[in-house]
Structures are given as C-alpha cells and as structure tokens.
Amino acid sequence: MPPYLNNFKKNYISLLKLGFPIMIGQLGIIVVGFADNIMVGHHTAEELAAASFVNNLFNLPLLFGLGFSLGLVPVIGSLVGKGQILKAGQMLRFSLIANVFLSAFLIAVMIAVYFNIEKMGQPESLYPLIRPYFLIQLSGLVFVMLFNSFKQFADSIMDTKLSMYILISGNVLNIIGNYALIYGHFGLPELGLLGAGISTFISRIFNLLLFIYIFFFTTRYNRFRIGFYRVKSSGGSLSLLFRSGTPIALQMGMETGAFNLSVIMMGWFGTAALAAHQAVGTFTTIGFMLYYGIGSAITILISNANGAGRQSEINNIAKAGFHIITVMSLSIATLMFLLRNHIGYLFTDSVEVNKIVALLVIPTIVYQFGDGLQVAYANALRGIEDMKPMAVIAFISYFIICLPCGYLFGCILQAGPVGIWWGFPIGLTVAGILFYTRFRFMVRRNRFGVRNS
Secondary structure (H helix, E strand, C coil): CCHHHHHHHHHHHHHHHHHHHHHHHHHHHHHHHHHHHHHHHHHCHHHHHHHHHHHHHHHHHHHHHHHHHHCHHHHHHHHHHHCCHHHHHHHHHHHHHHHHHHHHHHHHHHHHHHCCHHHHCCCHHHHHHHHHHHHHHHHCHHHHHHHHHHHHHHHHCCCHHHHHHHHHHHHHHHHHHHHHHHHCCCCCCCCCHHHHHHHHHHHHHHHHHHHHHHHHHCCCCHHHHHHHHHCCCCHHHHHHHHHHHHHHHHHHHHHHHHHHHHHHHHHCCCHHHHHHHHHHHHHHHHHHHHHHHHHHHHHHHHHHHHHCCCHHHHHHHHHHHHHHHHHHHHHHHHHHHHHCCCCHHHCCCCHHHHHHHHHHHHHHHHCHHHHHHHHHHHHHHHHCCCCHHHHHHHHHHHHHHHHHHHHHHHHHCCCCHHHHHCHHHHHHHHHHHHHHHHHHHHHHCCCCCCCCC
16 A cells, blocks of 8 residues: 555544544534424424524524634644643643633623624514523533533543543433423423523533543543642733634634524524524534534644644645545535435424425535535644634635625525525635635645744
C-alpha cells in the first residue's frame, strides 16, 4: 500500500476512534430531542409549535456557549501534545470561571428576550405555553455551560468515552422524566410541555454533578487535578480562553441565529409551519451532531499534532475527516429522501404539518454537503488556532447570504415556508467553501498558531 494511503488509513482509524464516542453521545441528545418532540407533539400540536419557538430561541445561547467552550479544545490539545499536564488542569479551572461569566451574560440577554417575546409575531394562543417553558429552559443554562467545560476538557485529552457514558445516562433519565411528566405517569401530574422542560432541567443538573464527582472524587484525573488546584493563577490564561473561544462562539452563534430568525419568519405562516420547522429541524440535527463528532476529532488530532510539532500531518488529518463526513452526509441525505413523506408523522398526526415537512426536507437534503464541508474545515481551523476569521466568514454566509435569501424566496417571491428553508443550503455551502479556502491558504503558507507555555 502506498505511504500516503497508509497515512489516510491511520487518520481514518484515529478520527473514528475519537469521534465515535462523541457521535454516540450526540446521538443520545438527538434521541432525547426526538422523544421530547414526539411526546409533546402527540400531546397537542400547539405544544409542539410552542416547543419549536422556544427551543429555536435557546439554540442560540446554547450553541454560542458550546462554541465558546470549544475554544478550550485546541488549547488543551496543544498543551497535552507538549506534555504540559499541570497547565492543562489549570486551563480547566479557568474554563469553568469563564463559563460562569458567560452564562450570566447569556441569561441576562435571554431575560430581555423574555420580556419582549410577545413582539415576535407568534400566534396568540401559544404564549401561555411559551412563557413557563421559556423560564424553565432559562434556569438550566448555567448547568449546560459548566458541563461544556468538563466535556470539552475530557474530549481534548482523548477521553471521549467518558462524555459518551455521562450523556447517555442523562438522556435515559430525561426520556423517563418526559414520559412521566408530560403524560402524568407514576403518580406524577400531567404537565405537558412544562413537564418536558422540567425533565430536561433535571437531566442537565445530573450530567454536571456526575462529571464533578468523577473529576474531583475519583482517581481518573489525578494528574490533571493537581494542576487544577496548585498551578498559580494567571490573568493571561483567562484572556487566552476568551480569545480562543469567542470567535468560535460567534461563528456557531451566527449559524444558529440564522435558524432562529428563520423560526420567527416561519411563525408568520402559522402554527402548522412552525411545527413543521421543529420536526425537520429536529430530524436534520442528526446530520449536524454526527458531523460534529468527527469535527471535534479533527480539532483534537490537529491541535495535538500542532502542539507536538508534527505540522506535516495536519493537512492529511483534515482531508481524512472531510472524507468521513462526506460519506456520512451522503448516507443521511439518502435516508432523508426515503423518509421525506413520513418524518412529520413521527411528531404529530396533523396532515397539514406532514405536507409542509415533506417540502422542507428537499432543501435540507441539499444542504447536507455544505454543512459537512463547513463543519470539517471550521474544526480544522480551530485545530491550527486560526479562529479570528471564522466570525467574519459566518457573518457573511449566514446574515448577508442565508437569511436574505430565505426572506427573498419565502416572503417576497411567496414560496412560503419552503422558500425560507432554501436559504440554508446556499448559506452553509458558502461558509464551507470559505472555511476550506482559508484552511488551504494557511496550510500552503505553513501558518499554524502555537500557544505560548
């Protein structure tokens, strides 16, 4: 076998070994999302529409927070590559501090959103359902942010299986709680959508407490815990995390923002369109979360190679990751095409909602390649610590291209809900091409960021 093929084989194996547990953990989140929406949707279609609106609003701070925490991955990966274990433990402490500050900011923003929620043009009948569900989601935000720090730390040191086991445990608890609280089983009250929110809140606290126990009260992370406690604090370390995480947070936040602003436009077309948006959005999350698993592995391997001075391996790692994601995107697109007339009925019995879902699936299929491309090369850029241009690329792709195209097709050209969704494949593909172009530019000029010790 030629040497370059051996290199690709090695990278395929390493990426799948690292990425598979992340994908399984993310699939668990998707399963919970499916179960949540299926149970809520079969309780009432109005609750599914309300869940769609609130969940899409909270996707912005949740993914912004996730993006910020992803800034820890190249930092830890590079430190581990250099053998600086104590410094890596210290960076976890600073990540937790930074996430507390960021969660306080995001909570303040979402409180402001809450007090202006009736100005967003949604059906009046949904607001009594939206308000309490919004507040319970708001209450769990800080627990998600702190969990993100622990998860990204564990993934960065290639201990991806632990995050998988914790997420699966929390997801099982969430599904059981949904069943009990939405429908009123096991002697508990029937709370409908609010019950789904309470169950999610409990599972988020459970996930964080489990990670805290494992890190502080078991021997698994002894060598990192020493650094967590004993290494002298440094304002530069906290600043490093903000410099690393903020561009990623902005990139992911703007991508999510495009979807969130689209859900407001979907609400202009009525409850059925809003419910259809939630159904398709939940289903297509399969693709993003699977790509995210391999994308995280790309960042981990590239940052580790970069920290260890093995820059010659970086390009092949990115290529191998993109190959894997492309195969996944083709598989997911095929699955969506085959199930396009049945997806809606998973969430609701409404014939009207299912018809809209079948139409929305077509642009969703088209954007799988663009989504895979942007995930692969955005994560490759994170691995070489070239994060600053990502926010600019995201702004151009999602706010200058994606949203205006969706408004043009859906509202001005009167294509309706499906027209709004056609903005996504255009915006995501442009983002993927720009991320790829930037990465190739950096590789050709051998410009790789290396953090100071």
